[in-house]
Amino acid sequence: MNTYYDEIFQEISTVQFPLEKLFLFQQKAMEQMEKIGYQAVKLVYHVESDPQKKKSFLISKNHTLYKRTAELVREAQKKGEIRKDKTAAAITTMVLQFYRGIILDWCLNNGSYSLVKAVEQALPLIYGGIKPEQQALPGGGDTRAPVRAGQA
Secondary structure: OHHHHHHHHHHOOOOOOHHHHHHHHHHHHHHHHHHHOHHHHHHHHHHHOOOOOOOOHHHOOOOHHHHHHHHHHHHHHHOOOOOOOOOHHHHHHHHHHHHHHHHHHHHHOOOOOOHHHHHHHHHHHHHHOOOOOOOOOOOOOOOOOOOOOOOO
16 A cells, blocks of 8 residues: 555645645545455454554554655645644644544445545545635535634
């Protein structure tokens, strides 16, 4: 998958807006997950969650997925597309927690729904929480102000 993440990253390099790149990056990664199939992905998650394993590559900051996502988050922050009151590392972690969570849910449901469509529906909501106020969201969605700490 690391090579595939690099290929996706190269493929989207001409996209002007970093947040749109992040959306496309995650969407294409989910397309690949669907191609691999829930059974193979489920096996990877099972092996990576073994209590005897010291640290999973799925949460490693050296994993290509983390590096590429962090790069896109930093670029989006620099261009004002993602809020700056949180660090790029914190936002990257949150985005990847969502990413792993939706993949795990898809696996637990034995691939019974389209992972790509689920991501297309959920990402605008996730991005709403990391965007500055009054900015359009990639993939549709509204421009509501993000939830601030202490609000819910």
